[in-house]
Amino acid sequence: MPIPQQFGRGDKMGRGPYEKSGLIRETSLHPNKTKVEKFEIPLYTEEKKDDKIVRNPIAYDFIVDVELWYLPYGKKDDPDNSIMWKKYTKQINLAKGGK
Amino acid sequence: MKFFKILLIMLFIVLPLTLFAKSQDKPKKAKTIAELVKMYDSSSCKDCHSDIYEEWKKSLHARSIFGPEHVGRTAATFKTTIELGLKDWQASGVKKPEDVRVKHLMICTKCHLPQLEEAEDSVAQEIVKHIYKFVDEGDENSAAILQQLNINCVVCHNRNAIIHKWTEGYPQKGVVYGTKDGDHPDSTYKKMKKSSVMKESILCGQCHGLGPNFEFDNPSQCATLYGSYLWSYVSEGGTKTCQQCHIQESKLGHNMQSYRSKELYEKAVDMKVDAYAYLWRDVVTPTPAAHVKVELTNKAGHVIPDG
Numbered sequence: 001m002p003i004p005q006q007f008g009r010g011d012k013m014g015r016g017p018y019e020k021s022g023l024i025r026e027t028s029l030h031p032n033k034t035k036v037e038k039f040e041i042p043l044y045t046e047e048k049k050d051d052k053i054v055r056n057p058i059a060y061d062f063i064v065d066v067e068l069w070y071l072p073y074g075k076k077d078d079p080d081n082s083i084m085w086k087k088y089t090k091q092i093n094l095a096k097g098g099k
Numbered sequence: 100m101k102f103f104k105i106l107l108i109m110l111f112i113v114l115p116l117t118l119f120a121k122s123q124d125k126p127k128k129a130k131t132i133a134e135l136v137k138m139y140d141s142s143s144c145k146d147c148h149s150d151i152y153e154e155w156k157k158s159l160h161a162r163s164i165f166g167p168e169h170v171g172r173t174a175a176t177f178k179t180t181i182e183l184g185l186k187d188w189q190a191s192g193v194k195k196p197e198d199v200r201v202k203h204l205m206i207c208t209k210c211h212l213p214q215l216e217e218a219e220d221s222v223a224q225e226i227v228k229h230i231y232k233f234v235d236e237g238d239e240n241s242a243a244i245l246q247q248l249n250i251n252c253v254v255c256h257n258r259n260a261i262i263h264k265w266t267e268g269y270p271q272k273g274v275v276y277g278t279k280d281g282d283h284p285d286s287t288y289k290k291m292k293k294s295s296v297m298k299e300s301i302l303c304g305q306c307h308g309l310g311p312n313f314e315f316d317n318p319s320q321c322a323t324l325y326g327s328y329l330w331s332y333v334s335e336g337g338t339k340t341c342q343q344c345h346i347q348e349s350k351l352g353h354n355m356q357s358y359r360s361k362e363l364y365e366k367a368v369d370m371k372v373d374a375y376a377y378l379w380r381d382v383v384t385p386t387p388a389a390h391v392k393v394e395l396t397n398k399a400g401h402v403i404p405d406g
Contacts, residue, residue, distance in 0.1 A: 038393075
Protein backbone atom coordinates (compact mmCIF):
# COMPACT_ATOMS: atom_id res chain seq x y z
CA MET A 1 0.00 0.00 0.00
CA PRO A 2 1.14 3.55 -0.57
CA ILE A 3 2.03 5.19 2.72
CA PRO A 4 0.18 8.53 2.94
CA GLN A 5 1.38 11.27 5.24
CA GLN A 6 -0.63 12.45 8.23
CA PHE A 7 -1.60 16.12 7.75
CA GLY A 8 1.17 16.50 5.16
CA ARG A 9 4.02 16.67 7.68
CA GLY A 10 6.51 14.52 9.53
CA ASP A 11 7.11 10.80 9.58
CA LYS A 12 3.68 9.49 10.60
CA MET A 13 1.37 7.66 8.25
CA GLY A 14 -2.21 8.92 8.05
CA ARG A 15 -4.89 6.33 7.40
CA GLY A 16 -8.29 8.01 7.34
CA PRO A 17 -9.18 10.25 4.39
CA TYR A 18 -9.78 13.06 6.92
CA GLU A 19 -6.13 13.07 8.01
CA LYS A 20 -4.21 12.11 4.85
CA SER A 21 -2.53 14.94 2.90
CA GLY A 22 0.65 13.71 1.31
CA LEU A 23 2.80 10.69 0.65
CA ILE A 24 5.73 9.32 2.66
CA ARG A 25 6.55 6.29 0.54
CA GLU A 26 5.12 5.16 -2.79
CA THR A 27 4.82 1.38 -3.02
CA SER A 28 2.09 0.99 -5.63
CA LEU A 29 2.54 -0.52 -9.08
CA HIS A 30 2.73 2.09 -11.82
CA PRO A 31 1.05 1.56 -15.20
CA ASN A 32 3.07 -0.13 -17.94
CA LYS A 33 6.07 -0.49 -15.63
CA THR A 34 7.49 -3.88 -14.69
CA LYS A 35 8.44 -4.52 -11.10
CA VAL A 36 10.81 -7.42 -10.46
CA GLU A 37 10.99 -9.21 -7.11
CA LYS A 38 13.58 -11.96 -6.52
CA PHE A 39 13.37 -14.50 -3.73
CA GLU A 40 16.26 -16.73 -2.56
CA ILE A 41 14.85 -19.64 -0.59
CA PRO A 42 17.15 -21.85 1.49
CA LEU A 43 16.28 -25.55 1.05
CA TYR A 44 18.36 -27.07 3.85
CA THR A 45 18.75 -27.88 7.48
CA GLU A 46 22.13 -27.18 9.02
CA GLU A 47 24.25 -29.29 11.36
CA LYS A 48 27.86 -29.53 12.52
CA LYS A 49 29.83 -32.65 11.63
CA ASP A 50 33.52 -32.97 12.63
CA ASP A 51 33.66 -29.20 13.24
CA LYS A 52 32.39 -28.55 9.75
CA ILE A 53 29.05 -27.01 8.73
CA VAL A 54 26.92 -29.38 6.68
CA ARG A 55 23.77 -28.30 4.85
CA ASN A 56 21.43 -31.16 4.02
CA PRO A 57 18.61 -30.77 1.50
CA ILE A 58 15.19 -30.96 3.18
CA ALA A 59 13.94 -32.73 0.04
CA TYR A 60 14.75 -33.07 -3.66
CA ASP A 61 11.34 -32.31 -5.17
CA PHE A 62 9.48 -29.08 -4.51
CA ILE A 63 6.36 -27.30 -5.63
CA VAL A 64 6.67 -23.55 -5.94
CA ASP A 65 3.38 -21.68 -5.55
CA VAL A 66 3.29 -17.98 -6.28
CA GLU A 67 0.01 -16.23 -5.51
CA LEU A 68 -0.83 -12.58 -6.15
CA TRP A 69 -3.36 -11.30 -3.61
CA TYR A 70 -5.14 -7.98 -3.48
CA LEU A 71 -5.71 -7.06 0.17
CA PRO A 72 -7.26 -3.57 0.26
CA TYR A 73 -7.64 -3.75 4.02
CA GLY A 74 -4.51 -5.74 4.72
CA LYS A 75 -6.05 -9.03 5.85
CA LYS A 76 -6.26 -12.34 4.00
CA ASP A 77 -9.03 -13.81 6.18
CA ASP A 78 -11.51 -11.08 5.24
CA PRO A 79 -13.71 -12.79 2.65
CA ASP A 80 -15.18 -9.62 1.10
CA ASN A 81 -11.84 -7.91 0.86
CA SER A 82 -9.19 -10.42 -0.09
CA ILE A 83 -9.04 -11.57 -3.65
CA MET A 84 -6.50 -13.87 -5.25
CA TRP A 85 -5.78 -12.31 -8.62
CA LYS A 86 -3.21 -14.79 -9.99
CA LYS A 87 -1.68 -18.13 -9.17
CA TYR A 88 1.42 -19.83 -10.60
CA THR A 89 2.62 -23.35 -9.80
CA LYS A 90 5.80 -25.07 -10.85
CA GLN A 91 7.51 -28.35 -9.93
CA ILE A 92 11.25 -27.90 -9.33
CA ASN A 93 13.91 -30.31 -8.16
CA LEU A 94 17.48 -30.68 -6.94
CA ALA A 95 19.59 -33.26 -8.78
CA LYS A 96 20.48 -36.29 -6.69
CA GLY A 97 24.06 -37.57 -6.59
CA GLY A 98 27.10 -35.81 -8.08
CA LYS A 99 29.58 -33.77 -6.10
CA MET B 100 -40.66 67.19 1.64
CA LYS B 101 -43.82 65.34 0.88
CA PHE B 102 -42.32 64.18 -2.39
CA PHE B 103 -39.30 62.89 -0.52
CA LYS B 104 -41.54 60.94 1.82
CA ILE B 105 -43.38 59.31 -1.04
CA LEU B 106 -40.10 58.45 -2.68
CA LEU B 107 -38.88 56.89 0.53
CA ILE B 108 -42.02 54.84 0.92
CA MET B 109 -41.76 53.74 -2.67
CA LEU B 110 -38.16 52.78 -2.13
CA PHE B 111 -39.23 50.73 0.85
CA ILE B 112 -41.86 48.98 -1.18
CA VAL B 113 -39.58 48.37 -4.13
CA LEU B 114 -36.60 47.18 -2.13
CA PRO B 115 -38.27 44.24 -0.36
CA LEU B 116 -39.87 43.23 -3.64
CA THR B 117 -36.56 43.06 -5.47
CA LEU B 118 -35.00 41.20 -2.56
CA PHE B 119 -37.84 38.72 -2.71
CA ALA B 120 -37.44 38.30 -6.44
CA LYS B 121 -33.69 37.64 -6.02
CA SER B 122 -34.26 34.88 -3.48
CA GLN B 123 -36.79 33.25 -5.79
CA ASP B 124 -34.24 33.06 -8.63
CA LYS B 125 -32.02 30.84 -6.54
CA PRO B 126 -33.17 27.21 -6.42
CA LYS B 127 -34.42 26.33 -2.96
CA LYS B 128 -32.21 24.08 -0.90
CA ALA B 129 -33.42 20.71 0.35
CA LYS B 130 -34.42 20.68 4.03
CA THR B 131 -34.75 16.91 4.43
CA ILE B 132 -33.16 13.79 2.98
CA ALA B 133 -36.49 13.05 1.30
CA GLU B 134 -36.41 16.45 -0.45
CA LEU B 135 -32.83 15.95 -1.63
CA VAL B 136 -33.66 12.47 -2.93
CA LYS B 137 -36.62 13.95 -4.81
CA MET B 138 -34.50 16.72 -6.38
CA TYR B 139 -32.29 13.97 -7.85
CA ASP B 140 -35.02 11.42 -8.45
CA SER B 141 -33.93 8.96 -11.13
CA SER B 142 -36.57 6.30 -10.56
CA SER B 143 -38.26 7.09 -13.90
CA CYS B 144 -35.08 6.23 -15.82
CA LYS B 145 -35.59 2.58 -14.83
CA ASP B 146 -38.76 2.36 -16.96
CA CYS B 147 -36.93 2.76 -20.27
CA HIS B 148 -33.25 2.16 -19.47
CA SER B 149 -33.81 -0.91 -17.31
CA ASP B 150 -30.55 -2.69 -18.26
CA ILE B 151 -28.45 0.37 -17.49
CA TYR B 152 -30.36 0.89 -14.26
CA GLU B 153 -29.72 -2.69 -13.12
CA GLU B 154 -26.01 -2.39 -13.98
CA TRP B 155 -25.69 0.90 -12.12
CA LYS B 156 -27.53 -0.54 -9.08
CA LYS B 157 -24.69 -3.09 -8.64
CA SER B 158 -21.97 -0.43 -8.67
CA LEU B 159 -20.57 1.46 -5.70
CA HIS B 160 -21.91 4.67 -7.28
CA ALA B 161 -25.37 3.45 -6.20
CA ARG B 162 -24.33 3.49 -2.53
CA SER B 163 -21.73 6.22 -2.49
CA ILE B 164 -22.11 7.33 1.15
CA PHE B 165 -22.77 3.80 2.36
CA GLY B 166 -20.08 1.72 0.63
CA PRO B 167 -20.03 -2.00 -0.20
CA GLU B 168 -23.38 -3.75 0.32
CA HIS B 169 -24.10 -4.89 3.92
CA VAL B 170 -20.60 -3.79 5.01
CA GLY B 171 -21.22 -0.04 4.74
CA ARG B 172 -17.57 0.85 5.14
CA THR B 173 -18.02 4.35 3.76
CA ALA B 174 -20.73 5.16 6.31
CA ALA B 175 -18.47 3.76 9.05
CA THR B 176 -15.58 5.93 7.87
CA PHE B 177 -17.84 9.01 7.91
CA LYS B 178 -18.42 8.22 11.59
CA THR B 179 -14.67 7.84 12.20
CA THR B 180 -14.18 11.22 10.49
CA ILE B 181 -16.53 12.80 13.04
CA GLU B 182 -15.20 10.90 16.07
CA LEU B 183 -11.44 10.95 15.42
CA GLY B 184 -11.30 14.02 13.18
CA LEU B 185 -13.89 16.77 13.54
CA LYS B 186 -14.53 16.30 17.29
CA ASP B 187 -10.82 16.23 18.01
CA TRP B 188 -9.92 19.35 16.00
CA GLN B 189 -10.05 22.45 18.19
CA ALA B 190 -11.34 24.93 15.60
CA SER B 191 -13.75 22.72 13.64
CA GLY B 192 -16.80 23.85 15.62
CA VAL B 193 -17.79 20.23 16.24
CA LYS B 194 -17.95 19.08 19.84
CA LYS B 195 -20.66 16.45 19.34
CA PRO B 196 -22.25 14.76 16.29
CA GLU B 197 -25.19 17.22 16.48
CA ASP B 198 -22.79 20.05 15.54
CA VAL B 199 -21.93 18.57 12.11
CA ARG B 200 -22.95 20.89 9.25
CA VAL B 201 -22.93 20.53 5.45
CA LYS B 202 -19.50 22.25 5.33
CA HIS B 203 -18.05 19.52 7.56
CA LEU B 204 -19.44 16.66 5.48
CA MET B 205 -18.26 18.36 2.26
CA ILE B 206 -14.65 17.22 2.93
CA CYS B 207 -16.06 13.82 1.93
CA THR B 208 -19.24 14.56 -0.02
CA LYS B 209 -17.41 16.75 -2.53
CA CYS B 210 -17.02 13.40 -4.32
CA HIS B 211 -19.23 10.94 -2.40
CA LEU B 212 -22.41 13.09 -2.67
CA PRO B 213 -21.74 16.35 -4.53
CA GLN B 214 -25.45 17.33 -4.53
CA LEU B 215 -25.24 17.85 -0.75
CA GLU B 216 -24.19 21.37 -1.72
CA GLU B 217 -27.85 21.97 -2.53
CA ALA B 218 -29.01 20.95 0.94
CA GLU B 219 -29.38 22.79 4.25
CA ASP B 220 -27.63 21.84 7.47
CA SER B 221 -30.75 19.98 8.60
CA VAL B 222 -29.95 17.36 5.90
CA ALA B 223 -26.39 16.97 7.20
CA GLN B 224 -27.92 16.39 10.64
CA GLU B 225 -30.29 13.74 9.34
CA ILE B 226 -27.44 11.95 7.51
CA VAL B 227 -25.28 11.94 10.64
CA LYS B 228 -28.16 10.55 12.71
CA HIS B 229 -28.62 7.65 10.28
CA ILE B 230 -24.88 6.99 10.07
CA TYR B 231 -24.69 6.54 13.86
CA LYS B 232 -27.85 4.42 13.91
CA PHE B 233 -26.49 2.14 11.21
CA VAL B 234 -22.93 1.90 12.52
CA ASP B 235 -23.77 1.60 16.24
CA GLU B 236 -27.01 -0.38 16.12
CA GLY B 237 -26.99 -2.00 12.68
CA ASP B 238 -30.31 -0.29 11.93
CA GLU B 239 -31.52 -1.61 8.55
CA ASN B 240 -33.90 1.29 7.96
CA SER B 241 -31.05 3.77 8.36
CA ALA B 242 -28.92 1.68 5.98
CA ALA B 243 -31.70 1.84 3.38
CA ILE B 244 -32.11 5.62 3.77
CA LEU B 245 -28.37 6.22 3.40
CA GLN B 246 -28.41 4.21 0.18
CA GLN B 247 -31.09 6.48 -1.32
CA LEU B 248 -28.42 9.17 -1.46
CA ASN B 249 -26.01 8.33 -4.25
CA ILE B 250 -24.27 9.15 -7.51
CA ASN B 251 -27.14 8.37 -9.82
CA CYS B 252 -28.22 8.94 -13.43
CA VAL B 253 -29.13 12.58 -12.80
CA VAL B 254 -25.80 13.36 -11.13
CA CYS B 255 -23.69 12.12 -14.06
CA HIS B 256 -26.13 13.03 -16.87
CA ASN B 257 -27.11 16.45 -15.57
CA ARG B 258 -25.47 17.99 -12.50
CA ASN B 259 -21.89 16.88 -13.20
CA ALA B 260 -22.14 16.59 -17.00
CA ILE B 261 -20.72 20.07 -17.61
CA ILE B 262 -17.42 20.85 -15.93
CA HIS B 263 -16.40 24.15 -17.60
CA LYS B 264 -19.54 26.09 -16.73
CA TRP B 265 -18.27 29.57 -17.67
CA THR B 266 -17.32 28.21 -21.09
CA GLU B 267 -20.39 26.10 -21.83
CA GLY B 268 -23.04 27.38 -19.44
CA TYR B 269 -24.58 25.71 -16.40
CA PRO B 270 -26.47 22.39 -16.68
CA GLN B 271 -30.13 23.12 -17.48
CA LYS B 272 -33.22 21.77 -15.77
CA GLY B 273 -35.07 19.04 -17.63
CA VAL B 274 -32.13 18.02 -19.82
CA VAL B 275 -30.26 14.73 -19.90
CA TYR B 276 -26.73 15.20 -21.16
CA GLY B 277 -25.38 12.33 -23.24
CA THR B 278 -23.84 12.00 -26.65
CA LYS B 279 -26.46 13.73 -28.83
CA ASP B 280 -29.10 16.49 -29.09
CA GLY B 281 -32.83 15.87 -29.47
CA ASP B 282 -36.12 15.20 -27.73
CA HIS B 283 -36.21 12.79 -24.81
CA PRO B 284 -39.40 10.96 -23.84
CA ASP B 285 -39.04 11.28 -20.02
CA SER B 286 -41.79 13.41 -18.40
CA THR B 287 -39.34 15.57 -16.39
CA TYR B 288 -36.23 15.43 -18.58
CA LYS B 289 -37.74 16.34 -21.94
CA LYS B 290 -34.57 17.23 -23.84
CA MET B 291 -31.31 15.50 -24.70
CA LYS B 292 -28.12 17.50 -25.13
CA LYS B 293 -24.59 16.55 -25.99
CA SER B 294 -22.15 16.78 -23.11
CA SER B 295 -18.64 17.50 -24.39
CA VAL B 296 -17.06 15.40 -21.62
CA MET B 297 -19.30 12.30 -21.38
CA LYS B 298 -16.71 10.19 -23.17
CA GLU B 299 -13.69 11.92 -21.64
CA SER B 300 -11.67 10.84 -18.59
CA ILE B 301 -12.23 14.22 -16.94
CA LEU B 302 -15.89 13.28 -16.32
CA CYS B 303 -14.65 10.60 -13.91
CA GLY B 304 -11.64 12.70 -12.89
CA GLN B 305 -13.80 15.34 -11.20
CA CYS B 306 -14.43 12.85 -8.36
CA HIS B 307 -11.59 10.35 -8.64
CA GLY B 308 -9.08 12.72 -7.11
CA LEU B 309 -5.72 14.35 -7.69
CA GLY B 310 -4.21 14.56 -4.20
CA PRO B 311 -5.05 16.63 -1.13
CA ASN B 312 -8.26 18.69 -1.53
CA PHE B 313 -6.79 22.07 -0.68
CA GLU B 314 -10.01 24.08 -1.04
CA PHE B 315 -11.19 22.95 2.41
CA ASP B 316 -10.29 24.66 5.69
CA ASN B 317 -8.94 21.22 6.68
CA PRO B 318 -7.87 19.34 3.53
CA SER B 319 -8.92 15.71 3.05
CA GLN B 320 -7.36 13.12 0.73
CA CYS B 321 -9.03 9.93 -0.44
CA ALA B 322 -9.02 8.84 -4.09
CA THR B 323 -5.98 10.17 -5.99
CA LEU B 324 -6.44 7.99 -9.04
CA TYR B 325 -7.07 10.69 -11.65
CA GLY B 326 -3.73 12.17 -10.63
CA SER B 327 -1.96 8.91 -11.33
CA TYR B 328 -3.87 8.55 -14.61
CA LEU B 329 -2.49 11.94 -15.73
CA TRP B 330 1.00 11.78 -14.33
CA SER B 331 1.81 8.10 -14.59
CA TYR B 332 -0.34 6.67 -17.41
CA VAL B 333 -0.84 9.48 -19.93
CA SER B 334 2.64 10.79 -19.20
CA GLU B 335 4.05 7.40 -20.28
CA GLY B 336 2.05 7.34 -23.50
CA GLY B 337 -1.23 5.73 -22.32
CA THR B 338 -4.17 6.73 -24.53
CA LYS B 339 -7.27 4.94 -23.26
CA THR B 340 -10.04 6.69 -21.35
CA CYS B 341 -11.60 5.50 -18.10
CA GLN B 342 -14.80 4.77 -20.04
CA GLN B 343 -13.01 2.53 -22.57
CA CYS B 344 -11.58 0.21 -19.91
CA HIS B 345 -14.34 0.36 -17.29
CA ILE B 346 -17.54 0.65 -19.37
CA GLN B 347 -16.72 -0.84 -22.77
CA GLU B 348 -13.85 -3.37 -22.65
CA SER B 349 -15.00 -4.78 -19.30
CA LYS B 350 -18.44 -5.28 -20.90
CA LEU B 351 -19.90 -4.27 -17.53
CA GLY B 352 -21.44 -1.02 -18.81
CA HIS B 353 -22.71 1.14 -15.97
CA ASN B 354 -21.65 -1.46 -13.40
CA MET B 355 -18.26 0.22 -13.01
CA GLN B 356 -16.08 -2.18 -11.08
CA SER B 357 -12.51 -2.83 -9.99
CA TYR B 358 -10.49 -5.32 -7.96
CA ARG B 359 -13.47 -7.37 -6.79
CA SER B 360 -14.58 -8.25 -10.29
CA LYS B 361 -12.98 -10.91 -12.47
CA GLU B 362 -13.56 -8.84 -15.63
CA LEU B 363 -11.16 -6.22 -14.30
CA TYR B 364 -8.68 -8.01 -12.11
CA GLU B 365 -7.84 -10.52 -14.80
CA LYS B 366 -6.64 -7.59 -16.90
CA ALA B 367 -4.97 -5.71 -14.07
CA VAL B 368 -1.51 -7.28 -13.83
CA ASP B 369 0.66 -9.48 -16.05
CA MET B 370 2.57 -11.90 -13.84
CA LYS B 371 5.62 -13.80 -15.10
CA VAL B 372 7.38 -16.26 -12.82
CA ASP B 373 10.57 -18.22 -13.15
CA ALA B 374 11.72 -20.76 -10.55
CA TYR B 375 14.48 -23.34 -10.21
CA ALA B 376 16.52 -25.13 -7.58
CA TYR B 377 20.33 -25.44 -7.49
CA LEU B 378 23.29 -26.28 -5.36
CA TRP B 379 25.27 -23.22 -4.40
CA ARG B 380 28.72 -23.43 -2.82
CA ASP B 381 28.87 -20.99 0.12
CA VAL B 382 32.71 -20.81 -0.04
CA VAL B 383 33.09 -24.54 0.47
CA THR B 384 29.75 -25.56 1.93
CA PRO B 385 27.33 -27.08 -0.60
CA THR B 386 24.07 -25.15 -0.03
CA PRO B 387 20.74 -26.20 -1.60
CA ALA B 388 18.66 -23.18 -2.60
CA ALA B 389 15.79 -22.13 -4.81
CA HIS B 390 15.52 -18.98 -6.85
CA VAL B 391 12.13 -17.48 -7.64
CA LYS B 392 11.81 -14.43 -9.86
CA VAL B 393 8.46 -12.66 -10.15
CA GLU B 394 7.76 -9.92 -12.70
CA LEU B 395 4.63 -7.81 -12.30
CA THR B 396 3.43 -5.38 -14.97
CA ASN B 397 0.47 -3.14 -14.23
CA LYS B 398 -1.85 -3.05 -17.25
CA ALA B 399 -4.40 -0.62 -15.77
CA GLY B 400 -4.57 3.09 -16.58
CA HIS B 401 -3.34 4.22 -13.17
CA VAL B 402 -1.45 3.00 -10.12
CA ILE B 403 -2.59 -0.12 -8.26
CA PRO B 404 -3.84 0.32 -5.64
CA ASP B 405 -5.49 3.73 -5.42
CA GLY B 406 -5.30 5.49 -2.07
